[in-house]
Amino acid sequence: MGSSSSVQISMLGLDSSGKTTILYRMKFQQYTNATPTISYNCETIKVKEGRAKGITFKIWDVGGQDNKRPLWNQYTRSSDGIIFVVDSVDRERLEEAKLELIRLLKNADNQRLPLLVIANKQDLPNSLDLCEIEKLLGLRDLHPGQVWAIQGACAITGEGLPEAMDAMFDLIVKKKSLKKKK
Numbered sequence: 001m002g003s004s005s006s007v008q009i010s011m012l013g014l015d016s017s018g019k020t021t022i023l024y025r026m027k028f029q030q031y032t033n034a035t036p037t038i039s040y041n042c043e044t045i046k047v048k049e050g051r052a053k054g055i056t057f058k059i060w061d062v063g064g065q066d067n068k069r070p071l072w073n074q075y076t077r078s079s080d081g082i083i084f085v086v087d088s089v090d091r092e093r094l095e096e097a098k099l100e101l102i103r104l105l106k107n108a109d110n111q112r113l114p115l116l117v118i119a120n121k122q123d124l125p126n127s128l129d130l131c132e133i134e135k136l137l138g139l140r141d142l143h144p145g146q147v148w149a150i151q152g153a154c155a156i157t158g159e160g161l162p163e164a165m166d167a168m169f170d171l172i173v174k175k176k177s178l179k180k181k182k
């Protein structure tokens with residue numbers, strides 16, 4: 001990928017997992033108190049550091065309330081990758097998140113997209129660790145061709161978000177070179 005490349009990402013996940021907070025943290029490098037997203041937010045972010053340096057990420061943050069979830073495929077259709085955000089504290093809703101993820105990845109078009117799970121709210125005392133979240137979401141049981149990774153983060157401080165951009169970028173590159181080999 002050249003340094004002038006740009007990628008499109010759909011950022012999905014249940015409502016209140018922290019998607020909009022992540023988006024504005026990435027965009028402005030500061031905390032922005034988000035109001036619940038009605039339809040979507042979209043920001044273009046040029047990465048200034050790390051392995052994705054120089055790459056422009058166009059990130060769609062799509063409303064996660066249950067009546068909005070059927071629209072997710074409209075966004076993934078034109079995407080190069082999916083970021084799926086979960087709230088690391090909300091054990092009950094992790095089950096719901098798992099079901100939504102399975103539903104999303106039933107669509108064969110989405111199976112071809114690299115998936116980065118962001119385990120957000122790692123700052124909270126009761127947050128589950130990445131191993132537990134990986135298990136609860138059943139990431140190892142996904143379609144064998146599904147390329148994925150998981151990254152912990154705190155959208156309030158921004159911790160883990162540069163690593164998340166790097167990981168998403170690495171997955172996109174990996175997927176592209178897998179395709180070439182076929």
Ligand code: G3D
Pocket residue numbers: 013014015016017018019020021022033034035036037064120121122123124153154155156157
């Ligand atoms: P959404 O866009 O996925 O629906 P929001 O989620 O970004 O609107 O965030 C939902 C709530 O979670 C917000 O709190 C936000 O401040 C909080 N939040 C987001 N990320 C983190 C995090 O990493 N740690 C902690 N502790 N809280 C976080 P309110 O109170 O405004 O509902």
Ligand code: MG
Pocket residue numbers: 016019020021034035036037061063
């Ligand atoms: Mg939102």
